[in-house]
Amino acid sequence: MRVPAIALKRRQWEPFAFASPALVLIALVIVFPLIYSFYLSLRDFDLSVGSDSTFIGARNYGEALLRDERFIASVWNTVVLIAPSLVCELLAGLGIALLLNRVTHGRPIITALLAIPAMVSPVMAGMAWRMMFGVKYGAINNLGRQFGLLDVYFDWFSSPFMSVVSVVLVEVWQNTPFMMLVLLAGLQSIPQELYESARVDGASPRQSFWHITLPLLKFTMVVGVMIRMIDLTKLFGLIFVLTFGGPGGATETVAFNTYLVGFKDFRMSYAAALSYVIVGGVLILTLLFQFVQRWREARAA
Amino acid sequence: MSTLVGTTPAVAVRRVNRHRVGRLVADVFTYLGLAVTLVFFLGPFAWILTTSLKGNNDFFAFPPVWIPSDPSLAHYVGLFTRASGLRYFLNSLTISSMSMVAALLVSLPTAYAIARWRFGGSVFGTFLLVLRMLPAIALIIPVYLMYKTLGLTNSYLGLVILYTVVYIPFAVWLLVGFLRDFPVEIEEAAMIDGCSRLGSLVRVVVPIIAPGMAVVALFSFIATWNEFLFAVVLTGIETKTMMVLVTTYTSGGTDMFYGEASASVVLGVLPAFAVAFMLQRYLVKGLALGGTKG
């Protein structure tokens, strides 16, 4: 029996009514502060000096982009941390997802166990690893010494290079599971028949990997990498606990630098400007990423 | 077995055997690989746990001691009493529970509007992405100034409102997924029987997608539990969370207060373990789409 149309007719106000609590809250707690933040960024509000401020237009932005050596250095530091992390997370995530996909018994429990690092706070991960990296009493050096691999006092933060390595290590440890889950979802959506018919046609496992799995996973990989890239630009908690931006300024990321400017120097307006510069940068990066993807797809077609 | 058609029995058997051996090698490799992976990803937790149970002799021992010879909960006791760990643990529990409930209450109707009426169109997806790009820093300054004027710092309410709102987009996204899978006919049937739209939502839809809601609830619990920056800035002595407690050990504390530091980490990651176990089957869908970061 067909349902009378009246019962389903959309009353104009209903969707708004349902969504209104969320919309109101979002407007108050996100949209309004963001607008206020932008307004702040056009002034010179500095809490250490006082509560007055004057309008200075785009001067903060000019300073951030052209004259702030430390901010520009932090951009570079962020890139140096993001690139290897992304590569490692993608490769490791793919490898583990492939392994997991082959498992028939107990896959849910293993997946759950492997997912845990991604579900703990970066602050916890940082704290745990910081203790593990301990020169004399940390787990890693202890292990290394027991196997005769390490000299007594290997320090994981002894130089800017090593610090970057260590931070990347913890980042990869924490977020590979995320990539793994994304790729696992992608793998599970590839129809088994494709593999079957490939095997019938005599394809080796390697060939079916390169010609079936990878191409069909491409979209998932792109989405995963893009999300991780966006998340990595916000790298903060880990730095706070592990290195505090050191040695020197080697691991000072853009988010960390903005925190220092806003909460240590109290230059709220400048910090607001910096955050918008960062968001703008990430936006451009994301758009570029998508653009390149589409261009490559168009070329392949 | 089509490859075997047209071959001699001997050849066929050999091919099957090679296949089986190949399969066996692949299986061994797979399980070995997964074992190593598990050790890598879970090892740190095991170490932190044993460290939190070690006494001074074991911690400072050289060569290293892996299993505490004299395990004791002394550090946990110290954490709970002297360092007020119990209070902070309860704070985290309270704030995350309240946020979780609030997020659900607000997100469910919104998700319904999007799933049933395509409210907002594709704006929502874009909004979600842009929101993800925002570093917490961008929000924290204006929110702090706002809260200071409204007197919401050092209050449960302040933090809960903030966490709820920040988590709404993800909660909505997940719920939309669950709702879209829900057959409209059942709702229609209820409404023919005289239910209002809202009534049908509450009485018919909710009980059936309850598992999905629980998933969203638990993910949002974890995300708010893990949140750090807002917690540090907006809490005071009564409302401090576990995340903030851990950071009090970051300055010069890891050698002298190793016991309490590691105990606080153990407590801080407990929810992650619990939620992971409970949501095993939903992990791929939920985590891949949403995220549990703070």
Add this chain to the structure above:
Amino acid sequence: MRQLRFLAVMLVLIAVVAAGVMPVQAPAQGAKPYEGTTIRAVVNAEYVKYSLSLVEKDLYDKLGIKLDVEVIPLDAFVPKTLLEFNSGSSPWDLIMFGPSNMPDYGRHFEPLEAWTQKLKLDFQLDDIADVYKKLMLRHNGKLVSMPYDGDVHMLFWNKVAYERPDNKKKFKDKYKYDLQPPKTWKQWDDASEFFHGWGWDGTDNKLFGAGASYKPSGSGYSYHWWRSRFFSYGGQYFDADMKPLINTAPALRALEEMVRTMPYYPPGVLLFESEEPKTMLVKGEIPLLYSWTSTGKRVGDARESVIVGKAGFGLVPGAEIDGKIIHRPAITPGRAMAVSKYSKKIEPTMKVLEFISLPDQSLKIVMDPKTIMDPWRVTHFRSEKFRKAFPGAPEYLDAIEKSFPLVVPDPVIPGADEYQRKLSFEITEALAKRKPAKEALDSAAREWDKITDRRGRDKQKAAWGEKMAEMKAIGIEYHPDWAAKAK
């Protein structure tokens, strides 16, 4: 899925119950003077909270006051507390702060003199180390705080390293003078080079040359270590016109020496905070360290130290200028306690302040190795109890007493925290070899100018003028020629 629902319901119940129950505190009854009062204190580290717990019981027994201590992590401490104060209120009654930040905090504190008269408080001001009294407790001429932690730097050395005949011979052969605890920077650098990389304690272990702390957290550690060299080579923070002098010859010499001797320090020194080098010292892995006086307590603590009775205590090395050695130990940042003027419980808080500053109560605090608080009263230095606490304690306390008159403070002007951080950052950049020393210091000077401009050049000049005069009164001024002739 029933378990999930059950759990969700449980959490909701917890939320509801907790929201209703949590804020409630049990009321107290009794007959002590301030029975039932709770004073809220804020401190910047777990060990400070621990130190207060040592006197809590006596405080309650005598006055009936309970302490509720909040710990804000070191790196968020100054920002968070200042944010609260600048908005005109504070949730705390008793504030622990760094005297170096007095210009930014001072106006939020309740002056002590009026209350001293009213409540007949006895702070025993004469007993406080002179320099501390003169430089660090006043704001706009009014006394607003009491010391809590001496925080002076001094020298520690491992006697085993210095007294082994084998070591002595090897050193003399190489450097052509007798092996002795370093009095000058050259001797320090030679010693760190000499001791690095082999078992100077007679074992086969590969040990290190010397220790330091260089992490950029807090207000930045590296600048405290650099400062002692800088000032002993004749440096000063600014000149009378507020021009930074941190990239002049004394500054460069100090930094270049530090960069050159980096290889003799343990790997990871770039991220050391205060405690790591102390641990290495007491475990016999470094023969030399200059650091806060609290190190001495750990040295004497037999529970963890292997050098009890085998450690020497002295003045931070200096520079030899015209035959005289100029020592400039740092005093930094210090910890002091003050009463918030926005507090609704000023009277009991004043009593608390008096109580924890009493000689015997504060002695408890500064004697415990886990508190990291340093002695600051003359009675601490001369206390029989303290002098018997561990072998070498008398030399230790005498060295502290001798160090106090020579100290060089932080630049105690508005924005002190920021000036220090920017300078520390550049110093560690040079130490990490990410920048040449000269470039780092020039960059720091530029940043200092930016800070001065932002805070108001004239205001800063006035504030600095006062500090410069105070420092001159204790013998610290700029000597551009010293860097070249210091030995």
